[in-house]
Amino acid sequence: xxxxxxxxxxxxxxxxxxxxxxxxxxxxxxxxxxxxxxxxxxxxxxxxxxxxxxxxxxxxxxxxxxxxxxxxxxxxxxxxxxxxxxxxxxxxxxxxxxx
Numbered sequence: 001x002x003x004x005x006x007x008x009x010x011x012x013x014x015x016x017x018x019x020x021x022x023x024x025x026x027x028x029x030x031x032x033x034x035x036x037x038x039x040x041x042x043x044x045x046x047x048x049x050x051x052x053x054x055x056x057x058x059x060x061x062x063x064x065x066x067x068x069x070x071x072x073x074x075x076x077x078x079x080x081x082x083x084x085x086x087x088x089x090x091x092x093x094x095x096x097x098x099x
Contacts, residue, residue, distance in 0.1 A: 022071075024092065034050040042073055044070070048065060080094055
């Protein structure tokens with residue numbers, strides 16, 4: 001069973017008990033509402049499907065950002081957190097049951 005995780009302000013959390021830190025390629029202009037982070041029994045899945053368009057008198061602009069990663073570690077995941085850090089990079093922190 002997977003569990004949807006909310007996004008956090010990482011500057012306010014203590015991650016000393018988390019054993020794994022994952023950096024992602026998600027740019028800071030992606031709204032957190034477009035980021036889907038799911039806790040899996042032994043890992044996580046993160047996906048983004050963001051489209052942006054603008055029109056003005058000179059023309060139009062359309063951009064699409066698609067990102068998906070799923071990781072399995074073979075160890076039961078106890079907690080999973082994700083959010084943008086102080087450098088505006090999206091990070092994922094994982095705590096395993098055996099910690």
